[in-house]
Amino acid sequence: MGEKRLSEVIDLLLSKHHKYLRDIMPVVNKDLSSFKKLSLGPELKGKMDSVDEIVRDVDMDISQHLMKEENILFPTIIDMEEAVLSGKTDGHMGCGAEGPINQMKYEHDIIKESLARLEKDVKDISEMVQKTEHKDKEFVRNFIKNSLEMKEDLLLHIKIEEENLFPAAISLESKMGGGPGY
Ligand SMILES: [Fe+2]
Numbered sequence: 507m508g509e510k511r512l513s514e515v516i517d518l519l520l521s522k523h524h525k526y527l528r529d530i531m532p533v534v535n536k537d538l539s540s541f542k543k544l545s546l547g548p549e550l551k552g553k554m555d556s557v558d559e560i561v562r563d564v565d566m567d568i569s570q571h572l573m574k575e576e577n578i579l580f581p582t583i584i585d586m587e588e589a590v591l592s593g594k595t596d597g598h599m600g601c602g603a604e605g606p607i608n609q610m611k612y613e614h615d616i617i618k619e620s621l622a623r624l625e626k627d628v629k630d631i632s633e634m635v636q637k638t639e640h641k642d643k644e645f646v647r648n649f650i651k652n653s654l655e656m657k658e659d660l661l662l663h664i665k666i667e668e669e670n671l672f673p674a675a676i677s678l679e680s681k682m683g684g685g686p687g688y
């Protein structure tokens with residue numbers, strides 16, 4: 507009782523966290539490329555190259571990940587929930603939820619590892635920049651702020667999926683007759 511429908515959790519993930527990521531990634535990328543055009547000392551330049559690589563990896567990993575959730579996993583969960591609510595629990599739902607969930611968790615682990623490296627590098631950059639005149643540039647401040655905010659939002663997003671949506675979907679699937687192939 508009082509628990510959110512999984513379709514509502516999915517709506518929240520899509521309208522808040524998926525949308526946020528698609529909005530913020532181009533902004534982070536744009537500020538990062540302006541930042542990289544500054545003349546930076548070798549230490550700061552090394553950190554910026556590292557961050558650039560991490561942001562590119564996260565951007566690529568996350569855009570494919572969001573599409574898989576939106577096109578495969580989330581529609582399957584919504585269909586399963588509809589079936590359970592209407593008492594039609596005798597069929598299997600496409601590829602089932604468990605396989606895609608395991609794949610999404612695997613991808614989350616890769617993304618979380620990149621985010622931990624990003625956080626460390628951005629904090630180092632933030633300290634280095636404090637000693638230069640670059641600290642006053644708007645895109646430098648925005649890059650530091652937005653990339654750390656993006657990391658926080660993405661970690662919360664992953665937590666909602668892993669601690670709320672995925673376990674509930676697995677338990678729903680068990681009501682469907684144990685997933686595909688059984
Ligand atoms: Fe997601």
Ligand SMILES: [Fe+2]
Nearest residue numbers: 575610664667
């Ligand atoms: Fe995810």
